[in-house]
Structure formats: structure tokens, C-alpha cells
Amino acid sequence: MKKLRIRNKKIDDDLLMKKRREELDKWPTGKEVDFDEAVAYQKSLPDSKIWWKVMVKLREEGRMSVFPRAGTPILENMIELCRGLRDSGVVLIPVTTDSYTRLGQFEKVEEILKECNSTGKALLNGYPIINQGVEKTRKLIESIDAAFSPRGAGGEIAIASGMTTAEAGMGFLNFGSYSKNMTIQELVESSQNGMRVIGWYADRGVILCKDLHGWLPSAPFPLSVNIVCLIIEAVTAAEQGQKALYPLVHCMGNMVQDLAWIRLAPRLIREYLDKFGYQDTMIIGTCPAQTPLFPVAMDMGGAFAYLCYASMVGALSKSNAVDLRSIDEGAGVPTKDTNAVSYRAAKWIFDVVREQQIEIDVKGIDTEEKVTETEVRAILDRILDLGDGDIVDGTVKAVESGVLDSPWSPNLNVKDQVMGVRDARGACRYLEFGNLPIPDEIKEFHREKIAEREKLEGRKADYHTAIKDLWGLSKGKIAGLPPYDK
Amino acid sequence: MKKAPTVITGTVGMDAHVIGTKVLSRALRDAGFNVVELGMQVSPEEFINVTQETNADAILMSSLYGMAELDLKGFNDKLMEAGLRDVILYIGGNLVIGRYDPKEAEVIFKKLGFDRVYPPEADIDAAIIDLKNDLKTKGKM
Numbered sequence: 152m153k154k155l156r157i158r159n160k161k162i163d164d165d166l167l168m169k170k171r172r173e174e175l176d177k178w179p180t181g182k183e184v185d186f187d188e189a190v191a192y193q194k195s196l197p198d199s200k201i202w203w204k205v206m207v208k209l210r211e212e213g214r215m216s217v218f219p220r221a222g223t224p225i226l227e228n229m230i231e232l233c234r235g236l237r238d239s240g241v242v243l244i245p246v247t248t249d250s251y252t253r254l255g256q257f258e259k260v261e262e263i264l265k266e267c268n269s270t271g272k273a274l275l276n277g278y279p280i281i282n283q284g285v286e287k288t289r290k291l292i293e294s295i296d297a298a299f300s301p302r303g304a305g306g307e308i309a310i311a312s313g314m315t316t317a318e319a320g321m322g323f324l325n326f327g328s329y330s331k332n333m334t335i336q337e338l339v340e341s342s343q344n345g346m347r348v349i350g351w352y353a354d355r356g357v358i359l360c361k362d363l364h365g366w367l368p369s370a371p372f373p374l375s376v377n378i379v380c381l382i383i384e385a386v387t388a389a390e391q392g393q394k395a396l397y398p399l400v401h402c403m404g405n406m407v408q409d410l411a412w413i414r415l416a417p418r419l420i421r422e423y424l425d426k427f428g429y430q431d432t433m434i435i436g437t438c439p440a441q442t443p444l445f446p447v448a449m450d451m452g453g454a455f456a457y458l459c460y461a462s463m464v465g466a467l468s469k470s471n472a473v474d475l476r477s478i479d480e481g482a483g484v485p486t487k488d489t490n491a492v493s494y495r496a497a498k499w500i501f502d503v504v505r506e507q508q509i510e511i512d513v514k515g516i517d518t519e520e521k522v523t524e525t526e527v528r529a530i531l532d533r534i535l536d537l538g539d540g541d542i543v544d545g546t547v548k549a550v551e552s553g554v555l556d557s558p559w560s561p562n563l564n565v566k567d568q569v570m571g572v573r574d575a576r577g578a579c580r581y582l583e584f585g586n587l588p589i590p591d592e593i594k595e596f597h598r599e600k601i602a603e604r605e606k607l608e609g610r611k612a613d614y615h616t617a618i619k620d621l622w623g624l625s626k627g628k629i630a631g632l633p634p635y636d637k
Numbered sequence: 638m639k640k641a642p643t644v645i646t647g648t649v650g651m652d653a654h655v656i657g658t659k660v661l662s663r664a665l666r667d668a669g670f671n672v673v674e675l676g677m678q679v680s681p682e683e684f685i686n687v688t689q690e691t692n693a694d695a696i697l698m699s700s701l702y703g704m705a706e707l708d709l710k711g712f713n714d715k716l717m718e719a720g721l722r723d724v725i726l727y728i729g730g731n732l733v734i735g736r737y738d739p740k741e742a743e744v745i746f747k748k749l750g751f752d753r754v755y756p757p758e759a760d761i762d763a764a765i766i767d768l769k770n771d772l773k774t775k776g777k778m
Contacts, residue, residue: 250652250702251651253651256651274707274734276702276703276704276734328653330653331676331678369656370656447758448731482731482737559655560655561653561677561678563676614663621656621660622758
């Protein structure tokens, strides 16, 4: 067997410190970060603010929490928003940053933030963490008894402020879902240039947790490519010193598949972490996520049902968290009240269903798990072949050749030769395999499943079927049975 | 026969939501238009420059993240300066942050110079019929 390894350019400590300071010098609030003081502050935090400990406690007690999204620009309103979340039973609180902050446009943010503060209006679509800085953000975190996670941006300002998650390793979200021109080589460089900030904190006894997203399935598409990317993200993060991880598992709306994938993803991540020698990196839970297109703003019933579906999948799979948006997701940024009503609905399911500790044993789940597992292993084997045992080299070559590919990417450097559609039961199948190294018998399985739908609808599945399926779940109809009144 | 009208598509500002504009581009191509597809995160300046370079007849913008109004501050004036007064302008998506009345969004964006303003999940075929009618009215089709 080839030696498994991860390419990494390690940099020395002096350079690491210099790079960290350069990053912080991009905006004056960076001066508020004193590295040693940040470590001391992190160590002073109670367990209820430490993300990985909160997740482990939930799991041990057989409970779960919503992991929502929330961000509004004015500090006082952000505190109010997060207090509302806590009151609805949420103990994992996000600090979603605005889009300009994510792209480093701090001067523009400053100007708009001033206008927000003077008019009281939320003109940014999130909390501008960099411009707010450490002192103000600590006020937020000290106001509420829960663990906090920066979403989208934050860097060491977030860590120094007392947030307890941070990202290391390759993030496919940045490459496959949010970038237009980034190459996979650039993703490797940006994530592997040896920043090792998370490792630096771990060496000092501060464990920052990370959620793995993988390459988002932007439309109905089997999850095997995403799970491959979860594994790549996990081992590259572990290599940089990340000690606590958990996968988001993107639920596409077919419950049998969703439950199968929730079972499969952490199992395979654990296996590959061990194979690469990272036995000491913990997987502290699993977080089903509601990912496909959300119902339109006007469809309040659909919005509730959609949230409750994901909550139910989380409860039945005995997860310790569920990644949920609010009923306002289709409308934009949620208010305190719509968050409250959304997460009370989720909490109802958690308290009633999760705590029943239901054992699910369904043959269909085993089949879906086996199919996806075979696909994941086939793609990963090819990646390790391409990289001659090096998972990062292999990934670069795999993306460039479409061995790793996903549909509807905004990125121009993605092959985009694959396509997914739903089958007669609403499960996600490959319509076009592109260059994915899926074994022949599995390809045949997908074709048979699609043929069942074609028979039901009396037409061949094609590009237009894929487009129609973009709206399937958000409109509340994914299976092939015609409407009752037709 | 007149040559196919040229239209520009893209998601404006810092918005990464791309599926809507991809689907729209394909539908426009299927309907016989010459489509210049700019994809996500297109600045207002890029829309204007490409419109000038390609002598396009219409711009169909998408936005889903609620900040289009900020992105498009002064867009109308810039179009006038560039001598593009005649270009047909459509925008569609989630145009305001929060739960809003699409009629309010229509007022805001018509002031910014847009001819038509579409709510989320608007019917693409209906929008293409609108576009053909507007092009005919301007004698461009």
C-alpha cells in the first residue's frame, strides 16, 4: 500500500507570528488582539461557552440544540437577537458576518456601519465582526450563556473575543460555492501555507472546534462527492492541529438517504482520520443541515414544515445538533421573533422525539448507505492514486480532471459535467456522472432508479428535469406520484 | 431577419448566488437570445463595461442577498454617463433584507432605473415574454 500523507509546507514560528500580525493589521481593530492575552481569556471561559464541550455534553445527555444562523450589524441589536436564541433553547450561537466583511471590504463596512448606528437600520446582512473588534464582541459573548461560532469571517478577532470555533484545513465551501475565480491550487495554498493558528492554540491548551461542510450540493445531487470532501477537510484540518471536528450532513429531503448519510459520514471520517494517523482528533457529533432551496417567503406553512423535517431527521438520527435557518430564510435576515417561533418548533421535536431514543432499523437505509459508501471509497481511491498517496496532490488533480465535481458551481474552474435528479421516491441520483469514477454496478443502480421515475412521468429525464427538481423540496413535492386532484 | 438581441446576465455586487442567473441564461439561450453570462459577483461597472463592449440591448440582473440597493447606488447616473440610456434593465430576486412587500421593492428599483422588477421565484418564461415585448416596443426585435 502507498504511504498516505498530506503535503504541507510548515513555516517556522517567527514567520507564523508575522503572518498572524499582518492579517490583523488589515484593520485597526486588529490591535485589540494580544495573542497571549487571547489564550488566557479562552482558558477563563466556562464550559458552557466552549463549543466542543457543549456538543459532547449534549451527546452524552441524549439532547440536541439548534445551530442557527444569525447576524445583525448593531451591537445592541445583536445581543438582543442572540438573547432571543438562548431563550428558545439554542446553546450553539452563530455570529454570521455580512457579505462585505467576508470579502475584506472593511472601509465600505465602516461607512455603512456608521449609517446603521446613526439610523438604527440593519443595512448590512450580518454582524461586521472585524470592524466591531474584540472589545465590543466580548460584550456580546459575555452577555449570553452559550457557545459562539463566527460564520464567514472573524479570524483571530473572533478567537480573542471568546468564540470557540475556528477553521483550519481546506474549505471546499470557499472554492466550490462562494468563489468565482479561485483555483483548487489557490485553495490549497490559502489553507496550507502553514498558518497553523489553530494548532498554535491547541499547543497552549485551547481546543477550537470546526464544522466540516464539504463541497455544498447546491441542488438535488447524491452526497458522495460532499462526503469525500468532508474527509479531505477533516484530515487536512487535523494535520494543522485541529483536535475537535464534526460534520454537517446536508439533508436533501429523502429521509432514507438523509438518515443513511448521517450514519455514514462520521464513520468514514473517523476511519480516514485514523488511517492518516490522527487518532487524537475527536469527532464530537453530527449536525444534519437543511441545505436545499428554502420555501418562498410567503409560504409560511412550507417554511415550518421544512425546518421541522430537518429537526425530525436530526432527532431520529440521534444527532446532537441540527443546522437550521428560521422561517424567514426565504425572506432574508430573520428577526428575533421569527427566530424564536422557528426554534421553539424545533425544540418541541427535540424534546418529544429525540428523547424517545428511537432505534431505526430500515433495510432501505442500509442500501443507500452501502451505495454511497462504495461511491465515496471509489472516488477517494482514485484521488489517492492520482496523488500517489498524497491526498492534497490527489485532490488538486481530481478537481482539475473532474474526478471530483459538483453541479451548479459559481466557480469557473469547476468542470461542472455532473448533474443530479430525483427518482420516483425523491431520492437523489446521478443523471450525468461526468468524470466521477463511480463503479459500473452503482451507475446501473442510479439508472434503474431514474428509469422508475421516467416510467411514472412518461418522459425521459434530462436537463429540464434537473431544473424542475431545483424547486421540488421548496415547493413541497419531491416524489413522483401525481397531485391528488389531477 | 434581424440579428438575435444581445442580453447580459449576472448576479450583482458581492452576491455569490448563481443558480438563478445560470438557469435564466440557459432559458434565454433556448429562446434564441445571444447571452453574455457574467455569473456571480458582477460589479455595476462590469455590467456597464460589458454592455458597451457588446452593444447589448438588455441587462438582466439577479440578487438574492438583500443588498442590491447598496450595490446599485447611483447606477442610473452611471448608465446615463456611459450613454446607455436605451438599454432595457430588469432585476429579480430577494431585493430587500427581511420580509418585504415586492411592491415596495418595485418602487425602489424603478427609481434606480430598472424597467421591470421581479419577486423571488418569478416565472422565467413570463419574464422572457416581457423582454420580447419591451424589445419590440423599442424597435430592437
